[in-house]
Amino acid sequence: MFIDPHQPETIAQLAQRADDLPDECHLYLLLDGAFLPGLYRSKPFQSSTDVPFYLLFETLPGCTDAVRDVSPFLVLIKPAGGALIEQLDAKLRTCSGWPMVSAIATTENLEQLGARLAAWCIIENDGQRFNFRFPDTRRLPGSFAALRADQRARFTGSMHFWSYIGRDGNWADLEVAGTVSAVEADAVLDDVQFGAILDDAAPDEVLFRLAYSGFESDLAHSLLHAAVSAALTTARQAGLEDDLREEWCEHVARHGHNSLASLAQWRTSLANS
Structure with missing residues (x-):
């Protein structure tokens, strides 16, 4: 494991933020499947047909089941009163200690948010293409800081917040602008950004x-x-x-x-x- 275990209050803090969201916002978990391959296939993610998810690698050319198993994926979290804490705990319990958990609140639906983030999974620098490891929460803050303001806007869109569990096991936040913006067409980083x-x-x-x-x-x-x-x-x-x-x-x-x-x-x- 690569970060400190989740702090005891982690689940309750996210549940409270979910309760405080504006009505037009949806809450999603973004989980990096590279650390627990096949997680999206396991319970509780596959235990109910009314909890949709989105695999970010699904759109990659030649995507296979092996690629899907390590794909970052989004899952919609539906606030449900007191049951929300239990729902979050069930989904995040096995993730403690791994740098793989983000929570995103946005007005975009699952398909819209999935397409926005999937566009950033592969980036280009100096004519070469690379996996942009933003779902890894060790990489997320530094990667976000390296982007230009216009790139950040296309990366986050109308997000109300993007929180992630940092190295100390506590929630941290990206400074999202929360503005409507187009989906990135071709993510290219210059040498300074890549460095x-x-x-x-x-x-x-x-x-x-x-x-x-x-x-x-x-x-x-x-x-x-x-x-x-x-x-x-x-x-x-x-x-x-x-x-x-x-x-x-x-x-x-x-x-x-x-x-x-x-x-x-x-x-x-x-x-x-």
Whole structure:
């Protein structure tokens, strides 16, 4: 799992926001199926025929059942008084600790919202096409920040809110404008935007490689990510060689003491050893 577990009040907070929505708004969950493949096929998502969902990868050329199983998907949440908390709990219980949960309130119906978000699943940069991993809530805030204002408008449309469960297991919000806008026709990012998204993902890539090599920590996921992010920033400021950055990040994650002075001391100790 890649983020802190959901906080105890997470479900109740979303249920309260649902109760407070204007009548014209619909509430949806956006779930990233890559972390729990086939989730949309399981209960409670398939336990009732009157709960529609939308697979964002369904429109991709040559979409197969295997692709559908890892697709992000939208599911409509219908406020139903006291039963709403139970409905949300049933759908989100298995998602705790995975960076895969967003809640979206918008005036658009399921097909309209699905088409809007599906248009962003594949982006282009420098003539190449990439999976735009916005349903992964680790990537969502950085990806959103990299977009221009006009792109954000086409990305979110008339949303009342877009909340997501962040690294600390609590809800966080994108700053959506809530304006009517066209669906993106061809999502293209320039090199600066694409570079910003890659930089945003760098701490998670370091954490993945450290975990693969056997690194373990008692720190919460959110604190570990914060430590590695800070260590990378210091490494860039000091001009630390790329092949030493991962080792420096591990040192900070284990011992703390992240600063330019501590980095200089660490490099001296490496040279002496």
